[in-house]
Amino acid sequence: MIGRGMLARGYVAAVLFYLFAPVAVTVLFSFAASPRLSLPVDGLTLQWYQEAFSEPLFLDALRNSVILAVVTALVAGTLGTLFSFGLLQLQRRTRNLLLTAGLLPAAIPALVLGIALALFFREFGWLPGLRNAAIGQILAGLPYVILTMHARLETFDFTVLEAARDLGATPWRTFRDITFPLIRPSLLGAVLLTTALSLDEFVITWFNVGSRQTLPVLIWGLMRRGIDPAINALATAVFFSLTALVLLARLFGRRSA
Amino acid sequence: MAVARQVGPVAAFYAVFFVIPLSTLLLMSFWSMRGFDVVPAFTLSSYTESLSSGLYRTVLLRAITVGFGTACIVTPAAYIFCYLLRFTFPRRAQLLVDLALLSLFSGYLVRIYAWRTILGREGILNSFLLQLGVIQEPLRSLMYSSPAVLLTLAGLLLPLAVLPIFSSMVNISSEHVEAARDLGSRARHVHLRILVPMALPGIKVAFALTFLLAAGDFVVPSLVGGTQGVMVGNVIADQFRGIGSNWPLGAALAFLALGAGMLVYLAVAELPRFMRRAR
Secondary structure (H helix, E strand, O other), X not given: OHHHHHHHHHHHHHHHHHHHHHHHHHHHHHOEOOOOXXXXXXXXXXXHHHHHHHOHHHHHHHHHHHXXXXXXXXXXXXXXXXXXHHHHOOOHHHHHHHHHHHHHHHHOOHHHHHHHHHHHHHHOOOOOOHHHHHHHHHHHHHHHHHHHHHHHHOOOOOHHHHHHHHOOOOHHHHHHHHHHHHHXXXXXXXXXXXXXXXXXXXXXXXHHOOOOOOHHHHHHHHHHHOOOHHHHHHHHHHHHHHHXXXXXXXXXXHHHO | OHHHHHHHHHXXXXXXXXXXXXXXXXXXXXXXXXXXXXXXXXXXXXXXHHHHOHHHHHHHHHHHHHHHHHHHHHHHHHHHHHHHHHHHOOOOHHHHHHHHHHHHHHOHHHHHHHHHHHHOOOOHHHHHHHHHOOOOOOOOOOOOOHHHHHHHHHHHHHHHHHHXXXXXXXXXXXXXXXXXXXXXXXXXXXXXXXXXXXXXXXXHHHHHHHHHHHHHOOHHHHHHHOHHHOOHHHHHHHHHHOOOOOHHHHXXXXXXXXXXXXXXXXXXXXXXXXXHHHO
């Protein structure tokens, strides 16, 4: 049995090693003094961070990415949650049909969504830019919000809402004092997921953002030009910011749940 | 109508930004190219051209092979991972799933870039092997090969496969598994007769997701696969962003790829039922 336990441990460790090897490489080389990106690392430096954050294109890309993430999370979060609430008041058959329809964009490759939207915007004269990219990201994010919120609302006790209404609460007050606190942890999870997806979305954005920059679009450009350690610095900063964001949200969500 | 007000916005959003664009793309696949312009004149030539050209058939077939290969590596690997978390390390399971998902935060493009750093000619793996003295000069074939493409894609998609499989295993009670073991079932039996059928919805989602995302990817083939690794996604992307682009052809290729992908998925999804009947 000891051998078996070792094997199980070894397998889990190997999978995690496989998943985190690229992350470790990125973090390590973001501090490595030599720009060669090969071992052994001779000396540590913060030069790449300095370069990354002083480059005007980087700051522009960062700003655009944050704008897109906020807009996508807010719009997809609100629309997707509303949709999931509406579904529950429908009969089972209609509900399942609409749920499947709501998840459909996730079943179409991002490349196809990206080019279809680019064509559509062109036909209707909407010039490429942040607006078009935001629409694409909302479309890509909605299925995930719907999936998360639908799973949560299936076990939601609607009688509390009726009770509140019977006691004379206005719809807004019912929402603010009862519905929202109850769904907050799942909503937070859905919104965080959409934020992370949006910050990382490349394909749809690339076809629709035109000459504007976002972090992934900029990284794509740098990658095609060759090796640039600033990419590692930027990616490391994003990785730890996202991790911190999620940990904070977990803490915040747990305390109030 | 409260329901209409709640369902309406998403329905309208999908109608305008999902249904119409995809219909436009479908329509485009039947239009003609005159010089560098797209003209709305019906033709099937984009489809006949895609199907008769050896190059397009090759890239389509390669995308499906790579997608299928990735899904066949990732799904069992994720299944074993989830099984161990659920039944061998149940107390750490949630933490370990979260850890697997955390790797996604380093970014899709950046992880591909990191695999290039690992597999490159002067990369980490080569310099490591050189120092050990296993090899005398750097291996060229580490990068720009199909194993490299599979390795990178599998690493990118594994966390996404873990999620659905794990959530379909959460509801399987360990008593079920123990009961089967107590009754003398062998490990193989416990998996094939009990666990896999019960987790099948999650396994199907994981397979479909990894197949779809791997077959449709165009970044990994162009950065890790090299010129020999071009897949249909690269060709489609080039028809829309490259020089000498041909939108109707790109659109036709996209729908052919979607159709082919759907056929492969249906064949795989129906396999368990078929096998049960055969037995």
